[in-house]
Amino acid sequence: MWGSAPAGALGPLDITYGSDSDTREGAFKNGTFEATLPLKDDALYFHVMAQLQGSGDINCSVTVAGHTKKAHASGGYNICDAQVSSGLLGGWN
Template sequence: MSDNQSPPAQPPYPGQAPFGQLPTPPQAPKWARKRIAIPAAILILFIGVGIGSSGNDQKTAASAKPAPRVTVTATAAAKAQAAPAPTVTVTKTAKATPAKAKPKKTEPAAPKDKVVFKVWGSAPAGVDITYGSDTDNLDGHGLPMTKTLSLKDDAMYYNVSAQLQGGGDIHCSVTVDGKTKTGHARGGYNICSAQLSGGLFGGWN
């Protein structure tokens, strides 16, 4: 053997890489790897279950959350429907019928060829009545009083007179040939008088 020859390669020690190669890291035994892998798998399983459970809880919470309730109040519509229809009242104003005026009481015309004397009203203390013509003077009594005489062609006038004997209110009239004269007296000893006189050319006034 020459001095220049390299020494023969020595076999590596157990676990030592041959000369010129990188050493291989030592590997854990299988039982040690199982002790690490099993807890890691269990941990991953629990994490996955927790995540899934959290997702389910969120879904369940989301699904369990009640939907918002929308309330529609129909009170206004109900009131509008229930409200009675407005009542329309038509008032017609009837034209007032004018009351018929009572005809004024007039003394009836005396029959032809007759003279009518009348006295009426109130005389609580009494009344003195005289009636007739220029040739006849007669006394009357009581109220109301009505007397009739025959018409004389030569008579100048016909009259009636009634005097109150205290308080009272009386009327008197004389009618000749359709012509009437009236008088009125009230209170004390006042006198009611009415007279018709014959005209020069006929007729009475």
Template sequence: MSQQQYPPQQPGWGGPQQPFGQPPFGPPPSKKAGAGKVIGLGCLGLVGLFVLIALIGGVAGGGSGSNGSKSTGDSKSVGDTKAGGSASEGDKKADSERKSGKKVVVFKVWGTAPVGALGPLNITYGSDSDNRDGTFKDGEFRATLPLDEDALYFDVTAQLQGSGDIHCSVTVGGKTKKAHAAGDYNICSAQLSAGMLGGWG
């Protein structure tokens, strides 16, 4: 049986000695997470936040049609003509208000919308904080409201009551959003939203 050999003790060193063949130092300390990783994750989070804000702005900014309605982003002036082809008195009033410097929002619905089992065409218009009911008469509806600069959006919706073919639009400062709905109980819905950097579109 062989005995383990130890190095000779040095004079003046008291206490136990490390066994021969073992390192005199303990294990190296563990590494902590570097600041680079934390900063990298923080930057990624900020980029993700900006992307999310941009997506929300894009969704809110687009006019949306539902239940078969179709929305387009055509820009036309407030003086659009109705289905009959001539400008109405309301259009002339909106033009005079615009020329006088007052900013207004113009809401329109036009087309054919027979009274159904649930009654006449159901129209709602206004902003995110102010909704009103409208009346469809002689194939059209038109209303104006003063422009509220603090509003997030302005919209008009019109629901058919069993049949018909209608168009709707909302106009702010020369920008117009339009939509269309036909048949059944489909809804025409046009919306203009305030942009992230101001303005309407």
């Protein structure tokens, strides 16, 4: 995750990330947030989500096994949400 997101009246940028069975909370520092998780074979998806707190402009992305999904949010209390899902026949998309 990268961009500008000043703390608003409700506090700093609210970040959650993880998989379908493991959700974590992240901290946005110096205009970035980065995390690495172990790849679980039985995971249904991996995601990152952040909600702006009144202003800002952020980008977020998730990469699993070479497949990347990206998203963007700007202004207000908008949400940046990127997710890579496991395929029905294996693989990630």
